[in-house]
Amino acid sequence: KNQVEQSPQSLIILEGKNCTLQCNYTVSPFSNLRWYKQDTGRGPVSLTIMTFSENTKSNGRYTATLDADTKQSSLHITASQLSDSASYICVVSARGGSYIPTFGRGTSLIVHP
Amino acid sequence: DTGVSQDPRHKITKRGQNVTFRCDPISEHNRLYWYRQTLGQGPEFLTYFQNEAQLEKSRLLSDRFSAERPKGSFSTLEIQRTEQGDSAMYLCASSLVAQETQYFGPGTRLLVL
Numbered sequence: 443k444n445q446v447e448q449s450p451q452s453l454i455i456l457e458g459k460n461c462t463l464q465c466n467y468t469v470s471p472f473s474n475l476r477w478y479k480q481d482t483g484r485g486p487v488s489l490t491i492m493t494f495s496e497n498t499k500s501n502g503r504y505t506a507t508l509d510a511d512t513k514q515s516s517l518h519i520t521a522s523q524l525s526d527s528a529s530y531i532c533v534v535s536a537r538g539g540s541y542i543p544t545f546g547r548g549t550s551l552i553v554h555p
Numbered sequence: 556d557t558g559v560s561q562d563p564r565h566k567i568t569k570r571g572q573n574v575t576f577r578c579d580p581i582s583e584h585n586r587l588y589w590y591r592q593t594l595g596q597g598p599e600f601l602t603y604f605q606n607e608a609q610l611e612k613s614r615l616l617s618d619r620f621s622a623e624r625p626k627g628s629f630s631t632l633e634i635q636r637t638e639q640g641d642s643a644m645y646l647c648a649s650s651l652v653a654q655e656t657q658y659f660g661p662g663t664r665l666l667v668l
Contacts, residue, residue, distance in 0.1 A: 446597075476656065485559070485646055485659030486598070531597050542611065543657070545590075545597035 444469040446534050446546035454552045459522055463549045465515040465532030473537040477506050477517045480529045480548065489517070489530075522553045559660035561647050567666045568637055575633045576663045580649030587630050588657060589622055590646040591615065598646055604630060637667045 446467045455461050467475070474493050478486035490499045490506040492515070499506050503526075505518045519526055529548040536544075560579045568574050580587045585606055590598035601620070602612045606627040616622075619637075624630040634641055644664050648657035 478659075483662075483664070485648070485661050487659070488656045491656055533597075542600050542603065545599070547595070547597045550595075 444544045446532050446544050448532050448546040448549050452550040455522055457522060457524055457553050457555050461519050463517045463530050465546055467513050467534045469534040469536050469544050471537045473535045475508055475515050476533045478531040480531055486531055524553050527551060527553045559647055559649055559658050561660040561663050563663055565664050569668050570637060572637055573635045574637060575631055576645055578630045578647030578660060581658055584649035584651050586650045587624055588648045589632050592644045592646055639667050642667045
């Protein structure tokens with residue numbers, strides 16, 4: 443069964459600090475992995491997409507890493523801002539079939555001033 | 556605005572009533588997805604369309620749920636005889652092709668009293 447597990451479930455940090463969110467998956471055969479940011483009461487917004495051959499991808503202060511061998515990904519946020527407070531969802535898609543992605547439960551990040 | 560739009564944004568109804576939600580995807584996107592999200596969880600897949608064809612339905616989609624995309628553009632999701640357990644955020648997303656990034660709408664938050 444395809445699964446995506448995220449940790450921690452929630453995280454509180456001070457403004458300006460860095461943090462790293464984790465994603466482990468069992469989706470196979472792997473096609474791509476996306477990180478989404480979801481503000482409270484809004485739909486998710488894509489931050490990064492990574493394919494099998496990519497190890498690192500950055501989008502501003504967000505840097506995602508992928509280890510396809512261990513089936514792990516991380517999202518590193520640098521110099522956090524209050525606007526980073528949101529849920530971060532890891533989404534993994536398999537090759538073939540209907541391409542329905544598997545969503546993690548998300549990590550809830552709160553950035554305090 | 557060329558993003559995905561959903562209507563209404565909020566809906567409060569009494570148990571047993573029928574409700575219908577509308578999703579307008581990005582105009583050139585062929586794929587349209589419906590998800591349900593409860594508090595603290597990631598989105599759960601309900602169904603998706605390739606143009607006007609409904610190609611897959613989750614087992615979460617009981618016979619009280621029906622979705623249509625009659626002309627391959629906008630889509631509707633109807634819930635008949637609503638139950639309190641139907642209370643959730645209903646998200647719509649669209650993508651150009653199967654493996655492309657899904658763009659989410661703002662969601663319709665349903666509360667069944």
